Amino acid sequence: MVKENKDFSRREFFKKTGVIAGGVLFASLLSPLKAAQSTEKSKSDDTWYGIGLDIEKCIGCASCARACKAENDVPKEPFFFRSWVEQYTITNSGEVKVQSPNGGIDGYKQPVPESEIFKTFFVPKMCNHCSKSPCTQVCPVGATFVSPDGVVLVDPNYCVGCRYCVQACPYGCRYIKPDLGTVDKCTLCYHRLKKGMDPACMMVCPTGARLYGNLRDPKSEMVKFIKNHTVGALKPNLNTGSKLYYNALSQEVH
């Protein structure tokens, strides 16, 4: 006969399990602890910004890169960009060449003779404002975040300059501001958006290759752009939830 354990009966076990589970549930409801694990999605009727870039329309003038630097006090010396333009050249032998001298601001010199070019096109680049952004997930202090309307922003007063996010961004869209030592990136000109103005890069684009809009509004230009074109996102295999849609995106672009 099995000896019954008086100290630890089945009833006792269920009782204790219940108390612990209840306690954990109660603790998780306590409001001061809530912020740290807030995964609240904004309401579905709120604005949720997306961006469209039309490679067929881009002529590589880099007005966007210039305007972005002027509007947002991005350092003028090379290698610091929130927005830039790359020229892709695919030769007849299948070689892919990418050039972006000073983000396109210095103009392009084509090293490949025209007879050897299979195809060539410009790709304007900027922050993808991902909905599952890798950069905001790695921030140890909560200094970068996705705003309620889907714009990835930085809080320069809270950033400690650890550079995790710079490495986490698969699109190379972040840099450390040399004067402040904090990270900086495209804000989709949040200060302009909120006052009803277009971002500076979109305002100055001479061919209308750039647009943005509310992805949740089926009547917005942005949704129409996605519907009417064969759009693609950069590095979809990384599951970043990129909200930057390119028209006529070639396989070679990365």
Next chain:
Amino acid sequence: MPVQVKRLLIAFAVFIALFLVARHFLRPATFGEYGHYRGAALKENEDRPIKYVNMNETCITCHDSIAAVRDSSVHKSINCQTCHGPGYKHVDDPQKTNIVKEHAREFCGRCHSKNPARAKVIKQIDMNEHNKEDECISCHNSHNPVLW
């Protein structure tokens, strides 16, 4: 309850209390308002100064004749500030010195230098051959880029 468990519980309670006190004083006021960040950062991002001004409310109110020329040309979809740079200083204090007025050939070449990647609808020239001694604007009116 064994005495060592009791002591451990007391130690945990002290740690948790200290953590909560420290958290109370170190956490910024608006942290967690919308998510795991300072809610006030949204407003701070919003309050940055605007440099590229609304063209219809500013440029065109004074330079209406030039705007009319532009509107009748192939350059009609181009914002003034695409070529003239941000207008915020010029709007506050209209001087010839605080707005960009480009003359260089390379400036026009940003859009119009020959590049096979550019759409064919954009008129393109070989910068090294097309009247290379002259400024573009000595023959073309930039606001309506037919010949003068």
